[in-house]
Amino acid sequence: MLLNKYFTIHSVERRDEDTIFHVTLNPNHEIYRGHFQGNPISPGVCTVEMVKECAQQITEAPLSFANIKNCRFISLLTPASESELLVHINLTESEEGYAIKANVNGQEQAYLTLSGELCVNE
Amino acid sequence: MEKNEMIEKMVTILADEFEVETSEITADAPIKETLHLDSLSLVDMVGLVDEEFGVTIQNSEIATIRTFGDLYEFVYTRLA
């Protein structure tokens, strides 16, 4: 839904403890027409969806959130002032499929922390 | 509910929710600092008091509740 429209992944760093996606936001995406008029702010839910779509790159399977235990939006994200982000994802196997811990940071600011579970779509 | 009972329940619930030692929650201790509350978790605390004791803390009242002792008084006087 958002990959290559709302954001692009320009590199992926696989580490033992997590995978880091270097992403770039598209400040011209149509969503900013309405969020908000004259004041483009990245919708928090799009940051969450971006995390899921990065996770799908790791699992190579379409995923859905089974639950989100805790998702905190730390600061407002404005694509005009910060469009290069790091998406850190840690996935481990769990009852629902995968337990995910993720955070999204920019150069100066943290934007999101999230924990929950994803299941593989049938 | 007796006051001591209310206090014991309050201490247990807050210590559990905000992951602090029950020994840190004393009548004179300041709530925000002891529970490490920020603007979001402060609202969680108010919500918890509402859910567990049926007592609503209004926005206009929150500034008067600084210590756990203030909170005990506030809740006890309003318990149904």
Next chain:
Amino acid sequence: MSYTTTDIEQLIPQRAPIVMLDTFSRIDEKNYASELTIREDNIFCVGDKFAEVGIIEHIAQTAAAYTGYKHLVEADSVKLGYIGDVKNCRFTVYPSKGDTLHTTIRIVSEINDITLITAETKVADQLVATCKMKLATDESK
């Protein structure tokens, strides 16, 4: 005092293509309801399915509409609002295009421009999602 509206733009600052409410109603002082029919062109659709984040946005906008309704009643302007956090969010059914979401929210607490709600979303009688959510309003804008 009951209240129902389909004039959502009166209550929230979001505009197309990210308006995720069709109707908003007041049940009582602490409880509010909303509906959204998932149409073909909804931006949160993936194939025939409506993404979980679309449900979260719909719930968040229901809470934003509550704040907007309060401002309306007080003859004040609509403020920008943001999701502060989402907790204990469980998805039990994944809705499809054509489904109508019915959501009820309960206002749990409101402190310093932050509102804590619990929410329940259904399609027909099936539970779709439940969560707790905090919304922050920017009272300066």
